[in-house]
Amino acid sequence: MSSTPNERASSVEPVESTTGSGPVDGLRTTQALPADGIPRPPDVVRRLALLWDPPRPSGRGRKARHTLDDVVTAGIEVADADGLDALSMRKVAARLGVGAMSLYTYVPGRTELLDLMIDRVFAGLDLPRAGAPWRDGLTHYAREHWQLYLDHPWVLQTNMWRLPVTPHVLDAQEAGLRTIVDTGLSAAQVAEILNLVDAFVRGLARAAVAEATDGTASGSSTDEYWTSMSSFWVDHFDPERYPTMQRIWDQGGFDATTSPFDASIDRLLDAVETAIDRAAR
Amino acid sequence: MSSTPNERASSVEPVESTTGSGPVDGLRTTQALPADGIPRPPDVVRRLALLWDPPRPSGRGRKARHTLDDVVTAGIEVADADGLDALSMRKVAARLGVGAMSLYTYVPGRTELLDLMIDRVFAGLDLPRAGAPWRDGLTHYAREHWQLYLDHPWVLQTNMWRLPVTPHVLDAQEAGLRTIVDTGLSAAQVAEILNLVDAFVRGLARAAVAEATDGTASGSSTDEYWTSMSSFWVDHFDPERYPTMQRIWDQGGFDATTSPFDASIDRLLDAVETAIDRAAR
DNA sequence: CCACCCTCTCGTACACTGTACTGGAACTCG
DNA sequence: CGAGTTCCAGTACAGTGTACGAGAGGGTGG
Numbered sequence: 273m274s275s276t277p278n279e280r281a282s283s284v285e286p287v288e289s290t291t292g293s294g295p296v297d298g299l300r301t302t303q304a305l306p307a308d309g310i311p312r313p314p315d316v317v318r319r320l321a322l323l324w325d326p327p328r329p330s331g332r333g334r335k336a337r338h339t340l341d342d343v344v345t346a347g348i349e350v351a352d353a354d355g356l357d358a359l360s361m362r363k364v365a366a367r368l369g370v371g372a373m374s375l376y377t378y379v380p381g382r383t384e385l386l387d388l389m390i391d392r393v394f395a396g397l398d399l400p401r402a403g404a405p406w407r408d409g410l411t412h413y414a415r416e417h418w419q420l421y422l423d424h425p426w427v428l429q430t431n432m433w434r435l436p437v438t439p440h441v442l443d444a445q446e447a448g449l450r451t452i453v454d455t456g457l458s459a460a461q462v463a464e465i466l467n468l469v470d471a472f473v474r475g476l477a478r479a480a481v482a483e484a485t486d487g488t489a490s491g492s493s494t495d496e497y498w499t500s501m502s503s504f505w506v507d508h509f510d511p512e513r514y515p516t517m518q519r520i521w522d523q524g525g526f527d528a529t530t531s532p533f534d535a536s537i538d539r540l541l542d543a544v545e546t547a548i549d550r551a552a553r
Numbered sequence: 554m555s556s557t558p559n560e561r562a563s564s565v566e567p568v569e570s571t572t573g574s575g576p577v578d579g580l581r582t583t584q585a586l587p588a589d590g591i592p593r594p595p596d597v598v599r600r601l602a603l604l605w606d607p608p609r610p611s612g613r614g615r616k617a618r619h620t621l622d623d624v625v626t627a628g629i630e631v632a633d634a635d636g637l638d639a640l641s642m643r644k645v646a647a648r649l650g651v652g653a654m655s656l657y658t659y660v661p662g663r664t665e666l667l668d669l670m671i672d673r674v675f676a677g678l679d680l681p682r683a684g685a686p687w688r689d690g691l692t693h694y695a696r697e698h699w700q701l702y703l704d705h706p707w708v709l710q711t712n713m714w715r716l717p718v719t720p721h722v723l724d725a726q727e728a729g730l731r732t733i734v735d736t737g738l739s740a741a742q743v744a745e746i747l748n749l750v751d752a753f754v755r756g757l758a759r760a761a762v763a764e765a766t767d768g769t770a771s772g773s774s775t776d777e778y779w780t781s782m783s784s785f786w787v788d789h790f791d792p793e794r795y796p797t798m799q800r801i802w803d804q805g806g807f808d809a810t811t812s813p814f815d816a817s818i819d820r821l822l823d824a825v826e827t828a829i830d831r832a833a834r
Numbered sequence: 835c836c837a838c839c840c841t842c843t844c845g846t847a848c849a850c851t852g853t854a855c856t857g858g859a860a861c862t863c864g
Numbered sequence: 865c866g867a868g869t870t871c872c873a874g875t876a877c878a879g880t881g882t883a884c885g886a887g888a889g890g891g892t893g894g
Contacts, residue, residue, distance in 0.1 A: 316781035324789040333841025334889045358657040360880065371844040381829065382881065431710055433763030440737035442795055449797045455704070459806030467760060470819050475752020484713030504718065514723055516730045525740030536749050543824030614870030615860045641851065652873040663852065851880070
């Protein structure tokens, strides 16, 4: 029943900050009994293992044709090109010119591959330096995330309730918290405000991606999509039921002149500033 | 065969707010050529058809064992119970005591079923009345959405870039816009602010659901999950790499005493108020 | 050098998904 | 009582993640 037989206790190697790049065996670890004797559910532990102590390739055995990084890169390429739904193990494997099952020597499963992909993408963020004025830093933080989501929309598609706990994701959080930790806010407020900013950026990015890819996803061209939608407006939309929408539409409220990000980020930071001023008082 | 090409121009009959409840044939529409001769891609049109002109059951033929509403209800029950991943046609059918393929006489496909489920759920919102002070109305609007997402987290899981264009979803938008349309803001600002509020609520709800269901999803109990996570903190977390996180943690910043919604909504509305004041000046 | 063992590779297989197709069952109308 | 119409469901197909186990290639101890 237990899908992953193999008896090996958790090793005690030092944490390296570089992600390992070689394949290694025994990715699937079953219920290992660590020193403290507390059994850990394999799912969570396995997800963290590859991320936080990347295995070094052991010289023995057959040479690997690729590296872990290659696999992650291939995954990102597939997802960037065709979205998350198209990210199947078979497609990633095909891009590397190997069989589907070969991936499983580099990665325990699809979930973990996705974690690694996200970590990789977050590694590319240009994070605000410590010591900068909080408003500059936080703007920078928000804008970098915004750009990340536009570049890799599949990160928003992951159906996960929160980002995975990976080194570079935590790096980003760390940098975000750092921008406002010395402004006099309480610890709870700091955490809460960063949540607010994250929620804001993700929400807007989602909407922006929707705008950009509407219709394109489902095979129909953008033109086709919009003609269908306009047919909706004439066939189904009832101005008497939605007078306010009609009114705002007539006044050009839905024209989306500037980027929604630029339009709103200042307003959001005003709110943060208010909070900071109150705390200082 | 074409169920939606509707040769009437924009109909004059009032849109009813009750969703139709009978099965009907010809749900799948092929490329129909409407009067204007512009071909419409079937996907988009089909998705809209069932939502906006609900078919009435025609008395002829075999009696249906269920109604469209039954199917939608069953879908919502499945999704509420086991999440969106568990929402398979076979499971929904089983709950109704019916073969999987029978669903397709009520609904063209899974996508459309999901649209209907979302519309149904949004129909249950208690929307702010017209004429109330904007801040009360907008708070009410936000809180209702917040509660909806907590009650039906699968709505956030839908992997759609935006909510489907359904009658009751538009009702909610209409009510939201209405709360701030007469505050002196420009049309663009009104649209933008409602986007902001929506993005905010969805983002926070996502985080809250994450908090509530962490680990539970993947089969392991919450206890097991947390013991694994605590093992993460001791095994992998490096305070030297994440000093700010460590500091905020030590000060109890991550304790989450009150609901994140209550903590942040006022701050967000402060930002809105600032915008309104500026516009009025 | 050779045998052995370790590791990577991958064909096959299973359970699961959405849904196209098709033949049959049940109901109303002429 | 047909005829027409509609609902029901069994089978089938392409796709998914991945368990299993047989083979291929390379480092190392004898």
